[in-house]
Every structure is written in C-alpha cells, then in structure tokens.
Amino acid sequence: MAEGMLLAVAQKIIEDLSSWTFQEVGSLWDVEAELDNIKNTLSTIQAVLQDAAEQQSHNHQVRDWLEKLKVAVYEADDLLSEFLTEALRRGGTSENLAKKVRGFFSSSNPLVFRYDMSRKIKAMRQKLNAIAEDRKKFHLKECHVEPHVSMDREETHSFVPNENVLGREDDKKAIIKLLLDPNVEENVSVVPIVGIGGLGKTTLAQYVYNDDIVKKHFELKMWVCVSDPFEVKAVIEKIIASATSNKPNDLHMDELQKQLRKEIDGKKYLLVLDDVWNQNYNKWDNLKSLLMGGAKGSRIIITTRAKLVAEITSPISIYTLNGLSIDQSWSLFEQIAFRKTTRDQQS
Ligand SMILES: Nc1ncnc2c1ncn2[C@@H]1O[C@H](COP(=O)(O)OP(=O)(O)O)[C@@H](O)[C@H]1O
Ligand SMILES: [Mg+2]
Structure with missing residues (x-):
C-alpha cells in the first residue's frame, strides 16, 4: 500500500x-x-x-x-x-x-x-x-x-538536500540524459516532467538541478516558481531575478526583454519553470521567443500536472513520472508524518 x-x-x-x-x-x-x-x-x-x-x-x-x-x-x-x-x-x-x-x-x-x-x-x-x-x-x-x-501555493526553490530524496535515481538519470543529449537540433529545447500533484515532480527537478554533472554542464542555471495565473512579464522578472540575484525594479516589458536577453543570450543555460499551468499557446510562444538566444545545448525543464500544458511547449520528449515503489512510499509517508509531528510540537 x-x-x-x-x-x-x-x-x-x-x-x-x-x-x-x-x-x-x-x-x-x-x-x-x-x-x-x-x-x-x-x-x-x-x-x-x-x-x-x-x-x-x-x-x-x-x-x-x-x-x-x-x-x-x-x-x-x-x-x-x-x-x-x-x-x-x-x-x-x-x-x-x-x-x-x-x-x-x-x-x-x-x-x-x-x-x-x-x-x-x-x-x-x-x-x-x-x-x-x-x-x-x-x-x-x-x-x-x-x-x-x-x-x-507555496513558492518553491531550487534546493533539496540529496539525502532527503528517496528513490528517483533512475528518473534523475533519465532526465539528465535528456538534458545532455548532443543530438538535439534546436539551441534551446524543452523537457517537461508530467505527473499528478504530489508525486514528486518538484523534488525530482530539484534533485536534477543540484546534480554535479548538471552543475558543470550548464553555464547558467535559473529556477523559477511559476505562479498561477501565468503572466509572461512576471515570469521574465523572476528569470532575471534568478539569473542575477537581483529583482528588476518595475521595468517595462521592453526593458525587461532586453535585460533578459542580455543575461541569457549566448550562454548554455538551464531554466526550470516549476509548476506550470499555462495552456495558452500565445503566452508560451511569446515567452519562448525571448528565451531562444541561449547557446546550443540550453534546456528548459518544466514541471506540470497536465499533459496538454506540456504539449503546448513543443518538447523534445515528455517525461512522465511514476509513483515510488511501495517501500519507498512507506518511508516517505513516515518522513512526512514525522515532519508534521515535529512541526506540531514546535507550534
Ligand atoms: N522522492 C522523494 N523523496 C522525498 N520526498 C519526496 C519525494 N517525492 C516527493 N516528496 C515529498 O512529497 C511532497 C510532494 O512532492 P512535490 O515534489 O512537491 O510534488 P509535485 O511537485 O509533483 O506536486 C513534498 O513534501 C516532497 O518533499
Ligand atoms: Mg510541484
């Protein structure tokens, strides 16, 4: 069970x-x-x-x-x-x-x-x-x-201690293979992780993000927790903030797009867009056109629970996440229950 x-x-x-x-x-x-x-x-x-x-x-x-x-x-x-x-x-x-x-x-x-x-x-x-x-x-x-x-929705971030992740070794390897694949034609391509809520998509993305091979491979790494509704301007601001560790102050779209391109153009980057719900093709297209200047090998990971959302991004392939094994699920349950108990005791 x-x-x-x-x-x-x-x-x-x-x-x-x-x-x-x-x-x-x-x-x-x-x-x-x-x-x-x-x-x-x-x-x-x-x-x-x-x-x-x-x-x-x-x-x-x-x-x-x-x-x-x-x-x-x-x-x-x-x-x-x-x-x-x-x-x-x-x-x-x-x-x-x-x-x-x-x-x-x-x-x-x-x-x-x-x-x-x-x-x-x-x-x-x-x-x-x-x-x-x-x-x-x-x-x-x-x-x-x-x-x-x-x-x-709590805002997510890029870090997870490796020892906190149960299982998911094979999933991590599979994603990294997609990230490093030299045979991809486009300069910038999209790798969606799809699965029901709570399955561990964000955790897997964090696990990949912090992997040593990934760290070495990409020149620039950015993590963005996408909020719902999906606003292109807000996403761009967050990408810039993640790339520069500085929040851009209240710029217009045109200044923002210039700054975004200045940060990423010509660099081999990895961008994670966590928890995407957007199903509007125009919004995606608009954002993607600004991200296309990355050097060959750049990748965008998106996590989403809807396959349609993944399809809209024209991905190289969609990674469908499965549940953990029974043993791993049990350990995870204990971890979550334990965390809750400690939090209860603290409050
Ligand atoms: N492989 C795992 N090892 C440890 N904790 C996990 C694992 N997968 C999920 N969790 C925990 O389960 C909860 C939901 O995972 P999350 O990655 O946020 O799911 P999703 O992004 O698919 O909704 C979180 O508290 C997370 O820490
Ligand atoms: Mg998530």
Missing part, C-alpha cells in the same frame, strides 16, 4: 482546487459547487489520515477503509486532471472561449461534455462523501495541521 503518496496527493488536490485556473474552469463549466464540496471533504479526511495510518496495523477495518480511500483519491485526481485537460482543450477559460468560436473545437460538443463531466464529478463527490462519513465509525483523532495552506 502506498499511504506515502496518499497524504501528499490529497494535499495537492486541495491546493489545485484552490488554484485560479481550477476555479475559473470550474465556474465556466458549472461544477464550482461540486469541486468545492470535494475540496472540503478531502480536508475532513486529511485531518484523520495520520491517526488512520497508525491504527491500520492493528485494525483491519481501518486498513480496508484506507485502501478504499486510496483508490478513491487516485480516481479523483485522475478525473480532475481529465476534466482540467478537456475543459482547457475546449476553451475552458474566458480567454480561450473566443477561440472556440473560430471552429478549432467544432468537432466536440460542449453540452455533452458538460453533462458528462458534471455527472462524473458529482458521482466522485458522493463517493468521497460516503468514505468521509465512514470515518466516524473508527473514532479517529483529528489533527488539523495546516488549515490555511489550501489558499496559497
């Missing part, structure tokens, strides 16, 4: 559902209330997870309940990813809705999609509610660790 992932996946779903993109898409496709309900139910369940994980070793019913919960949470994540991808593909945000009129999406019928999705999301909501109700049978201890966390 992989409870290790369960805690993190539930947390990420909650965060994702609070994101700007999900809220906008949810309201446009009329499933806002259902999504809100799913979010609340997951928070309720999350509060008893730690106790449940402890109880399951001597309580078979709790173990069965956890097993059912795990299946449902993974299903929920799949469904939400499918919903997001499809909704965005069909012009899910107000910005894209106009494009739909141009007939790009004419072969699909939005009414059928809306009906089908709201039916599936409702069924998922009911399933999770029922599981949440069942928890009452076991009188599990509630522990509300981070009630505020659902509203904000």
